Amino acid sequence: MSVKDVKLERLSINGHICGEFVEFTLSESFKNNTGKTIDGEYVFPMPETAVLTGLEIRLGDRTLESVVEGKEDVENIFSEESFDGLNPLKLESYENNLYKLTIKDILPSELVKIKVSYMDHMIYEDDGYRLTLPKIINDDVMPNKFYFSIIVKSMVEMVIESPSHKIDIEREDETLCKITLEDTEVLDRDFVLDLTEKHPIEASGMYYTIDEEKEESILYLNILPKLDEEINDQGNNYTFILDKSNSMMGEKLEQGKNALQLCLRNLDDTDTFNIIAFDEEIIIFSEKGKVPYTQENLRKASEFINSLQPSSEEENLMEALKIALEEKNNEGISTILLFTDDNVEDEEEDQILDYVKNNIGDNRIFPFGMDTSVNSYFINKIAEYGYGKPEFIYYDEKIEDMVVRQFSRINSPQIDVLKIDWANLDVLRTYPRSIEYLYDREQFSIFALVKGSLEGNISIMGKVGDEDYKVTINMDSFDLEENVDLIRRAWGRMRIESISERMRGERGEVAESMKNKIIEISKEHKILSEETELLMVEGFQDPVLGATIKKAVPLIVDEEALKDLGSGYFIDSPRFLYDASKKANKKKSEIDSTKLVSREELLRIIARNQFAEGSFDNSEESTLYDRVENTCLALLSFGLGKEDLNLYNKQIDKGIRYVARTLTDVEELLDENLCILALSTFKALGKKGVLRNNTDQDIIEAIEIINNVIKYNEYTTLDGLTKLNRFDIITEIAIRTIVSEPIDQEQIMDKIKYNVKENIRDIARYAISKLI
Template sequence: MSKYGLRDKRFSENEVQLKKVSINGNICGEFVEFSMAQVYENKAENNIDAVYIFPLPDTAVLTGFEAILGGKSLRAIVEDKEDSYKIYENALESGINIISIDQDEDNIFTISIGSILPNETVKINITYMDQLLYEDSSFKLMIPSIIAPQSMEEEEVNKAKPEYKLSLNLLVESFNKLDIYSPTHGIHVHREDDTLCKVSFKEGQMLHKDFVLMMKETKNEEYSGMIYNYNNLDEEEGVLYLRLYPKLDYEEGHQTQNYDFLIDISDSMEGDQLEEAKNAVHLCLRNLDEGDNFNIIAFSEEVKVFSKEGKVPYNDENLEKASEWIDDLKVEPGANVFETLKYALQEKNREGNSTILLFTDDMVEEEDEIIDYVKEHINDNRIFPFGVDTAVNSYFINKMAEIGYGRPEFIYAGERIDDMVLRQFNRITNPQVDVISIDWGAMKVQRTYPRTIDYLYDREPISIFAKVSGEIGGKVTIKGKVGQEDYIKTIDLDKLDLDVNADLIEKVWARKRIESLTEKMRGERGEVRESMRKKVIELSKDYGIISKETSFVMLEEMEEPVLGMAISNIIPIQISEEAMENISEGYFLDSPSFFYKVDIREKMVEEGMDKEKAKKAIIYDRENLLRIIAKNQLADGAFCNKKEENHTKRLESTLISILAFTLGKEDVKIYMNQINKSLRYVLKSIEDNEGILNEKITHLVILALRSSIEKKLVRQPSRSIIEDHIDKLKNIIKENKYMDIQYISNSDRNIDLRDSTTFMLSLNEEKNIKEEFLINFKEGQNILDIAKLAIQKTL
């Protein structure tokens, strides 16, 4: 578990005592900045050469570090990476002390802070800026636990009593009213009004375990906003922060689409990367509809094609053949991206042009030649390239998206390829706003982030920041198209409760600009790139936000008793390039509030877990069970075993699979297309098969339909159709005098749906699905039991 703590780097026994911990911070909308101040005392009779251990959460950025001891303070400041290296070189030549930062594990760092004298205290203050995770309409903040330096015997004794003072002062400024609670600690919530409150700890709380704060939105506004005002010389300035949550209930008839999936099987993709890329294609195929056509091209040095005759129609037969073909893919030497793109752009389509998805981690040596060819032959095709791993040629990926009328996606360490690809594929296939213009009204807008917005995606939150001179108010109008229909959204700023007290909004804006410029640098070279790099350095230094172009140095300040004045020194930091990059890459650029994190493989390295246990942990993790179910959907929308021919069993398996997706707390919008396809299958099965609605099936249909609506996975007008079906099914229950279970009278709470499902499936008794019974399952079999096991894990 990631923890904070101070220890003597020379000895295993530690006589440093933690005296006090204070956590202070601000939450503004979906962003947070918090500081953790800790006071330690050396109880030993000798000096302690101390190091401080600190974790860095996956999405966080370190924005401050300070240590005060022995009449001096050490404070981290941001410096140009090249200048900091010169400072380091000069220090080596001059014999000046150098502070080191080491990376122990993926997100655990240690920093040397010097010698602590007997009975001396040291205060350490560390500050993070982060984007909150968003799950099931809730924002989630996690603050890692603290290692109180003591022996095991002392730890057991002190569990019964507080051994240090702990305080929390967290100001929460939200878009609308939040239900705030902690599943891990006792807290007080002091409310000023619906959008402003302070969170503090109840007396006697300790950080023996991670602190988790949950903030559930009581309503989901389509747009909301905040503003931070400040004075810059004689002119008032401000940063406007808008959060949009487009709800695009446009439902057009399905138009035939053509797809090419280009998958890199070069030897550099060996292992998890290839398996996840294969899963991504599996899942994309299951998001297609009848009438679509597709082909798959795998490339190493050789180009392999699923259908050499061209694209094939999407149906169960071709889906099964394609799935087997994908599963048989193995890594091979070489990566011929050029010939693969040529094949895809020249391939004869049954109708019109193609959407091409390219997955690669190749560095691409002949990039200019490929780019020129694609420019000439792209026509009305679109290319969506995915750069797998940070070593990928980002210039090529960006340029390929630019000339291919698509959007690039970079998949970083800690992100699942299949989840990220499916999110992007949903963007491609679902309704989206093609943004034509954003009118800021009478406001004097200096610049915005994002600088340009091409698309708004259905039910995907997006944050827009605008730096404004003068008064902020009036109306902001977004104009665009959803298909052939006009989209106009007017946001009346005067009706929003905009004012906030924290400068966090400006720092987030600066961080966004840094990340935006860093991203644009991937697609530029020469003077343009150098100009962007200088701007990144300027913003990093002005706002104290680390970036990939900057580094930390330590400012040492101490009082000179004779002269009666403070003396300052710059002390360099010795840190590896990899560790510095990890500290600076807290990546929330253009991030949806959903963060897809690889926590399954992390379970493999838990202490004491051998390979067999690790394998089971991966298989039976609930998120992985959902992937298995999704990967085994049939072309007509059914979730069931491939060879199942009994209509009732196919329907039951599909209904329980829908409940597996919809009853959990995870955000499952990446499966929205597949769930809606399965709902269409359910309604068609009921209409086409008289007598299929026995007592159990009828209840399961209501549960599946209702849970899909409550999970906000169904768009209008489909929602109205489904609600009409629910009413008809309730009448069938009354007419046939079927049992009356809880959900009929209590219609709105998700917990009632889980209780009702538990009752229907008898999952709390001897019929529980045992994980070990499924250890030898083959994908495509036992889908019903896998779905039941996934439901069990929600109860």
């Protein structure tokens, strides 16, 4: 069928951004010009962390709208109603982040209008957010009419720019504006929008009133703590327990091993560690107990992890936990990280839980459930009795990212929240239900249903170690009039996630009650969840009653699509990066293999190759110059991108300290190349805001030495030196230098494919080249 046969008449994209939340509605109108009745297939994109909030289909004068119902209710409707003469609609997963809607019996000259809405959560990075929308329009499928607008309501004043398109910004005030494309612009390429805080602050908020008579409102607060690094001279003691039974075979075990490699590289030289692997038998890295964190022990531990292979179906988790809890430390307590997909029998499960409860002492256990079918009750209970926090690896999530994020929290300073002073407000409900911790440099949102006059200050008070912590948010200036529906849905979605997490630790009547509550909230806010399904309804005018009667229309949704459309988790990094115009029949095997390794995966590979001292390199025998140069390249691969660096904060900080202190101590290493690389590294990562206070001082000393070397050797003029200390100029020079040498992508892909880690330099350069 040619493009002329089915004409795209109209395309409309409407977006709403409120704080960190975003909702988009994509509306497209097509006309059947074939002269005959046809079946249509419509492909649309949706980020993997988004949730569907609406689907509407208009066929001529018929209008079908989606509603959300409990799974059992949908099953009853389809078993009781007759659908004779109605062709079912079909919605299925198509490719990564793409879905296909099949509509049968589209009449000649009939106009089909399709409207899809979804909501998602943006990640805060570099004092702001980046939003990327996919290319929607092909050169051969231009619509007769095109509309595009985004309403932005921010917490604070934002600098708004698009590096991809010419935009018009119509401001109503400092925090509210409307963004449109200039008349000549269309979405024939990805649309990128950068929103950067003009004056970043630690805490802000907004609210909207839902019932003026009752004085009921929803508060939305946002906090980003930036804490000074705690100096721990004593160090910490870690035991890593990895399940290597047959059920872990393949991707789960490989990702578990990779996660361990990254955890080890987040340790400090004052820490001690041990590794226990188990199936039917127990294998211990150090039979003599925990070892100090040195380069030699790191190398041996890496080799030990790489050698682990499954050898039995049986699991001996009890013995592994006994060894971990009975192992003595020279000083302090143990932090135990457990990675398992849990195939423990019910009887043994109770024995393990009893043992942990009675023997945990002052130690802590952080369990990771590495499968969607894992026994969540068991994992939750181990965390509860072990004074830790459970993590579950959901469908298609990267185990390494989840593990390292949690491990970073364990190791970073945190705020123990003692009290929230809500001024004169009566708090009816909050999400989260209780707030125990705030983590350093992690954005945290609080929703609250409150009653009363919204005036004065809200204060969050707690402790960072022995120090008092307090942050105050003024309520007098953040009334919300725009994007109210989006915040209502965000509030609903957060409640669903909160109840879902708690439900995994419950059984029986309590779990059933929680499930019913999830269904109730899903229906109220029209949000898909794990407990609900989509149902299409059509309204008919009854001539006798004079009223509109709604009738269900069959919609067949495949299991994968239903799971993806309803289970996006806001805690994950959103992925607005995909191309809706890709061909339907393009198979994965046809795609150039060099494109299959994302920048995110390249960064993981680089991170797994850090030495204990902080340098990134492939050999302990490299020259000092090569090691510093390779470390700069590795750090630049992190610093120049837009990825969430919270996972790698500790490693980046160690790497920067290594470069700064080495160049301060061994000034003769500095030639023109290393001066440029080091300056650009310091500037790029300093701009990211991920460095600690003591590291900043190291950088200041190193930059002073570099500037003196540049002046002494006349690498540039005084005016040039001033420019070299500007982020944009030094970064441009560094990138131009890095990519001036040929990059052999096939060779790099072979190294990755066969797990050969001989050239961190080229992998880092390849990661940087992907930004151009």
